[in-house]
Amino acid sequence: MSGPSTYQPQSKVLQWLEKRLPLGGLIHSSFVAYPTPRNLNYWWTFGGILSLMLGVQIITGIVLTMHYTPHVDLAFKSVESIMRDVNYGWLLRYLHANGAAMFFLAVYIHMFRGIYYGSYKEPREVLWILGVIIYLLMMAAGFMGYVLVWGQMSFWAATVITNLFSAIPGIGEPIVSWLWGGYAVGNPTLNRFFSLHYLLPFVIAGVVVLHVWALHVTGQNNPTGVEPKTPGDTVPFTPYATVKDGFFMACFCILFAWFVFYMPNFLGHADNYIPANPAVTPTHIVPEWYYLPFYAILRAIPDKLIGVLALGASIVILAFLPWLDTSPVRSARYRPLFRQFFWLWVIVCVGLGWLGAKPPEGIYVVLARVFTVYYFAFFIVILPLLGIFEKTKPLPNSISESVLGSKA
Amino acid sequence: MTTVSSAEHTRRDFLYIATGAVGAVGAAAFLVPLISQMNPDASTIAAGAPVEIDLAPISDGQITKVFWRSKPIFIFHRSKKDIEDAKSVAVASLPDPQPDSARVKEGHDQWLVVVGICTHLGCIPISHQGEFGGWFCPCHGSQYDTSGRIRKGPAPRNLELPPYSFVSDTKIRIG
Numbered sequence: 001m002s003g004p005s006t007y008q009p010q011s012k013v014l015q016w017l018e019k020r021l022p023l024g025g026l027i028h029s030s031f032v033a034y035p036t037p038r039n040l041n042y043w044w045t046f047g048g049i050l051s052l053m054l055g056v057q058i059i060t061g062i063v064l065t066m067h068y069t070p071h072v073d074l075a076f077k078s079v080e081s082i083m084r085d086v087n088y089g090w091l092l093r094y095l096h097a098n099g100a101a102m103f104f105l106a107v108y109i110h111m112f113r114g115i116y117y118g119s120y121k122e123p124r125e126v127l128w129i130l131g132v133i134i135y136l137l138m139m140a141a142g143f144m145g146y147v148l149v150w151g152q153m154s155f156w157a158a159t160v161i162t163n164l165f166s167a168i169p170g171i172g173e174p175i176v177s178w179l180w181g182g183y184a185v186g187n188p189t190l191n192r193f194f195s196l197h198y199l200l201p202f203v204i205a206g207v208v209v210l211h212v213w214a215l216h217v218t219g220q221n222n223p224t225g226v227e228p229k230t231p232g233d234t235v236p237f238t239p240y241a242t243v244k245d246g247f248f249m250a251c252f253c254i255l256f257a258w259f260v261f262y263m264p265n266f267l268g269h270a271d272n273y274i275p276a277n278p279a280v281t282p283t284h285i286v287p288e289w290y291y292l293p294f295y296a297i298l299r300a301i302p303d304k305l306i307g308v309l310a311l312g313a314s315i316v317i318l319a320f321l322p323w324l325d326t327s328p329v330r331s332a333r334y335r336p337l338f339r340q341f342f343w344l345w346v347i348v349c350v351g352l353g354w355l356g357a358k359p360p361e362g363i364y365v366v367l368a369r370v371f372t373v374y375y376f377a378f379f380i381v382i383l384p385l386l387g388i389f390e391k392t393k394p395l396p397n398s399i400s401e402s403v404l405g406s407k408a
Numbered sequence: 409m410t411t412v413s414s415a416e417h418t419r420r421d422f423l424y425i426a427t428g429a430v431g432a433v434g435a436a437a438f439l440v441p442l443i444s445q446m447n448p449d450a451s452t453i454a455a456g457a458p459v460e461i462d463l464a465p466i467s468d469g470q471i472t473k474v475f476w477r478s479k480p481i482f483i484f485h486r487s488k489k490d491i492e493d494a495k496s497v498a499v500a501s502l503p504d505p506q507p508d509s510a511r512v513k514e515g516h517d518q519w520l521v522v523v524g525i526c527t528h529l530g531c532i533p534i535s536h537q538g539e540f541g542g543w544f545c546p547c548h549g550s551q552y553d554t555s556g557r558i559r560k561g562p563a564p565r566n567l568e569l570p571p572y573s574f575v576s577d578t579k580i581r582i583g
Contacts, residue, residue: 186452
């Protein structure tokens, strides 16, 4: 994006346009000539996959809206009519529901990759924080979308999640009533969730533009964590990154399609095929899998307010990562201790997800508490101390040297 | 853009500040309707008017569920044993200490009227379950006794008491 564009349109029409709106030059410098580190591995393809999933969610979502009715008496029926009556409605809805799960799967891999390779470190702090904001918006959008189905799980998820705000001392109850637009989750709640669920993906798209902009200002990180120094350290985005991203997008779509066509309800809950009933809470309520680790943290703490605060802190703490990690070395490749603590942390995150789906009793509570302590200790104890005590391995002089050996 | 810095305050500075201040007040005032529209509307409030409930059909030991302001209200016709259980607990040992007498209307010990919403995160507890003869919340395992008081689990407070009064011995008015 910097420097004079090398874009030379051939056709007279494009030359005319370029003088008036240099859109072609922007696309060319961002997605064609843009230099990407030559050593990027497949973990770097998830940015592209996430853009694809956002596109899938927006397109299927807009189409589903044409058949959906946001009213407590009609919402569940309209979803069933999408499944049974609307042409290809089953496909569009399964794509949208499983697309959300795939979106979260991709974002978690993208985040783990960022942490493993230290992609949040100077000068990419703003890039990282924009990513955390996108993730928060995704969580809000995913939650509200789940409520729109207006099944039992939808209704009680809405009740439990909005009730988290009732933990705020003093003003908690009025805030919850304000969120509901009534004395309980009801039609006003469904209507506003519908409005916001339609809005948020476009907000996400806007922040994604900022995220990509920030990425193109600082350049991409890479598996060595060493900045490109010579033109030989990079390759042009097209064809190298385009083809690599495209190939792995296709691989990811195989997984996506496997869920959509062979096990479309595997990640859902049978209870959500029962229409919402404000008089009965289902006996086992759990959130969708992508929220389970945070749910486990909430339940691990026996105090309501502290539990809610811990839930919030477990997400917000990510935004402070660039300053909590004090090590000057980015990539875990050259940080032997960090690498071990990191993988332990990944196991803890997955473990919390497993515990979030278990009943809150016996050994599960004990494990959830141990894992919660490690989750936070990783950020506020281990990362700051590692920067001081860890003996890192020598960094390669350049990306080319790490790829080709010292002969480069 | 060039900036002209002046050591003296000018009338133009005053105009800038005054214009900005009026604009800020206007923008803040516009937030009032934007925020207020999300609160319960007139029809929701109107639908929250008091309801009268006939207690005669509720037999000894039975818990019924009625709705007031879209909230479930439990009406528990307590047996003698339920009342004794509720009264025999050492109040100071409770997480949210309240004697049973503060949870019922005087002279109507057999009637417990509580909001059927777990004070933890808003699920509806299941009647006649749990270790204390009252309610058990399936969401996060809170347990309430025959006085609707929290005894075990993450809920911070006893089940809330709705505003109600006895119209006659067999009729209450909630709200």
